[in-house]
Amino acid sequence: MSLPNRVEALIEALRRLPGIGPKSAQRLAFHLLERDRDGARRLAEALREAVERVGHCARCRMxxxxxxxxxxxxxxxxxxxxxxxxxxxxxxxxxxxxxxxxxxxxxxxxxxxxxxxxxxxxxxxxxxxxxxxxxxxxxxxxxxxxxxxxxxxxxxxxxxxxxxxxxxxxxxxxxxxxxxxxxxxxxxxxxxxxxxxxxxxxx
Amino acid sequence: MSLPNRVEALIEALRRLPGIGPKSAQRLAFHLLERDRDGARRLAEALREAVERVGHCARCRMxxxxxxxxxxxxxxxxxxxxxxxxxxxxxxxxxxxxxxxxxxxxxxxxxxxxxxxxxxxxxxxxxxxxxxxxxxxxxxxxxxxxxxxxxxxxxxxxxxxxxxxxxxxxxxxxxxxxxxxxxxxxxxxxxxxxxxxxxxxxx
CATH class of the missing domain: 3.40.1360.10 (Dna Topoisomerase Vi A Subunit; Chain: A, domain 2)
Structure with missing residues (x-):
């Protein structure tokens, strides 16, 4: 295919989300790269922060x-x-x-x-x-x-x-x-x- | 609300994607945090890489x-x-x-x-x-x-x-x-x- 590897990798990572098929993943990737790079940056940062910092409450497991x-x-x-x-x-x-x-x-x-x-x-x-x-x-x-x-x-x-x-x-x-x-x-x-x-x- | 700010920020960032409503954004965020932190990490990295490294071809603008x-x-x-x-x-x-x-x-x-x-x-x-x-x-x-x-x-x-x-x-x-x-x-x-x-x- 004629897409840069990094775009392919992004599509692949988006496809892994529940309810996102191959066509939707492609559209999301292009949307982010063509029209909302700021949103993409923010999402990356929000994901990183949440994964690194959010754990479970020691009392209730929330x-x-x-x-x-x-x-x-x-x-x-x-x-x-x-x-x-x-x-x-x-x-x-x-x-x-x-x-x-x-x-x-x-x-x-x-x-x-x-x-x-x-x-x-x-x-x-x-x-x-x-x-x-x-x-x-x-x-x-x-x-x-x-x-x-x-x-x-x-x-x-x-x-x-x-x-x-x-x-x-x-x-x-x-x-x-x-x-x-x-x-x-x-x-x-x-x-x-x-x-x-x-x-x-x-x- | 009773959610950590970082989870709220993640839901907000996901809502910005086209076709993702508030309920879907919530489900995606919880899915990533509860069941697929590895996928979340990979997505964050793929987004960062793509946004930073993917530009447009000087000849054809692809x-x-x-x-x-x-x-x-x-x-x-x-x-x-x-x-x-x-x-x-x-x-x-x-x-x-x-x-x-x-x-x-x-x-x-x-x-x-x-x-x-x-x-x-x-x-x-x-x-x-x-x-x-x-x-x-x-x-x-x-x-x-x-x-x-x-x-x-x-x-x-x-x-x-x-x-x-x-x-x-x-x-x-x-x-x-x-x-x-x-x-x-x-x-x-x-x-x-x-x-x-x-x-x-x-x-």
């Missing part, structure tokens, strides 16, 4: 550029409520959709043995320590309404029950089979509001 | 990381044929779709007074020098089948005629009103093959 994230450090958050989510994006959705003022715990996945995701990968040891510290009175399980999300919720409810902590689950109101971050705000707010107590024996 | 691009430097290209295209992507489409072995000239746009694109911005002075060098015998005008593309083609045909160079235009076979790089390969190959001579008086 993306954070400090040892402890803003929510875990905030004095005005209610430490008796702990909401467990699958992803940082789910946390964000709850923050945007609801008036929740408790704290979070991010699993970065859900129990899925075929994908090699077990209690260890999801940080359950750290979550158990949180429950054993005694501050948490309600564990709000906000995993997705998928089969794995439900299985994870069931497991977490058992963990909580064994430590005398009440567990609740977002109300079914979520479209079944969907991932949490696709839900519209008002449905999510509704489901969050009508969360119900759940025993270990309840799915 | 994207190039050398003073003169690969096609202009190639000894086995036919210097008597010069194909004028609007964008580097159009050049690429012709290379992929046809067996053309001549050279190119990239306008980086088309005559469009409302957008401030006149003969100067499109490099017509350099194109005229190419025509006056005497090597070019046919100017193949491969601007798009849009109103501005046609106006540009008309103007170029007049430039060529005034210098005794034959001008041809891609055959109408292109879907009218479309930009060149959306055309499927076989249609483009067909149109390229049946290009016809065009006088200054013919639209």
């Amino acid at each position: 993306l954070s550029d400090a040892e402890t994230c803003a929510i875990c450090s905030a004095a005005d958050r209610d430490g008796s409520l702990l909401c467990v989510v699958e992803t940082p994006l789910d946390l964000l959705s709850i923050e945007l959709a609801t008036g929740y003022r408790g704290r979070y715990f991010v699993l970065h996945g859900r129990l899925s043995p075929v994908d090699g995701l077990g209690p260890e990968e999801l940080g359950f040891d750290r979550l158990i320590r949180r429950l054993e510290e005694g501050e948490v009175r309600e564990l709000i399980v906000a995993t997705g309404a998928t089969v794995e999300g439900e299985a994870t919720a069931h497991y977490l409810a058992e963990l909580a029950a064994a430590r005398g902590v009440r567990a609740s689950r977002l109300a079914f109101g979520l479209p079944v089979g969907s991932d949490l971050d696709y839900v519209d705000r008002s449905t999510l707010a509704h489901a969050f509001q009508s969360r119900r107590p759940t025993g270990a024996s309840q799915p | 994207l190039s990381d050398a003073e003169t691009c690969a096609i202009c430097s190639a000894a086995d290209r036919d210097g008597s044929l010069l194909c004028v295209v609007e964008t580097p992507l159009d050049l690429l489409s012709i290379e992929l779709a046809t067996g053309y072995r001549g050279r190119y000239f990239v306008l980086h746009g088309r005559l469009s007074p409302v957008d401030g694109l006149g003969p100067e911005e499109l490099g017509f002075d350099r194109l005229i020098r190419r025509l006056e060098e005497g090597e070019v015998r046919e100017l193949i005008v491969a601007t798009g089948a849009t109103v501005e593309g046609e106006a540009t083609a008309h103007y170029l045909a007049e430039l060529a005629a005034a210098r005794g160079v034959r001008a041809s235009r891609l055959a109408f076979g292109l879907p009218v009103g479309s930009d060149l790089d959306y055309v499927d390969r076989s249609t483009l190959a067909h149109a390229f093959q049946s290009r016809r001579p065009t006088g200054a008086s013919q639209p």
Whole structure:
């Protein structure tokens, strides 16, 4: 082909993004080089900064550029409520959709043995320590309404029950089979509001 | 919001890409930070390299990381044929779709007074020098089948005629009103093959 190697390399790197096919990658590369070099520079710098500086909060595992994230450090958050989510994006959705003022715990996945995701990968040891510290009175399980999300919720409810902590689950109101971050705000707010107590024996 | 500033900055930089809305930008940012930091690093580097090192060929104005691009430097290209295209992507489409072995000239746009694109911005002075060098015998005008593309083609045909160079235009076979790089390969190959001579008086 008749493109400079560096342009080919850029197209290749863009193709690796989810949802970007070969034609889109080409158009993005040409757009950046022909019409928005400043935007390209800014994106490169933003990527470098984010990759180098953003890690995970030591308490809740949310993306954070400090040892402890803003929510875990905030004095005005209610430490008796702990909401467990699958992803940082789910946390964000709850923050945007609801008036929740408790704290979070991010699993970065859900129990899925075929994908090699077990209690260890999801940080359950750290979550158990949180429950054993005694501050948490309600564990709000906000995993997705998928089969794995439900299985994870069931497991977490058992963990909580064994430590005398009440567990609740977002109300079914979520479209079944969907991932949490696709839900519209008002449905999510509704489901969050009508969360119900759940025993270990309840799915 | 509860996101680290560096994550917000990354989402903002991604949103600036054409076709990427706020939700997509968020998903891309989280994908890169949660699942593909290596891809993010590679993309940052590819962007930096491309922006710093890729300029334009001094002869044909194609994207190039050398003073003169690969096609202009190639000894086995036919210097008597010069194909004028609007964008580097159009050049690429012709290379992929046809067996053309001549050279190119990239306008980086088309005559469009409302957008401030006149003969100067499109490099017509350099194109005229190419025509006056005497090597070019046919100017193949491969601007798009849009109103501005046609106006540009008309103007170029007049430039060529005034210098005794034959001008041809891609055959109408292109879907009218479309930009060149959306055309499927076989249609483009067909149109390229049946290009016809065009006088200054013919639209």
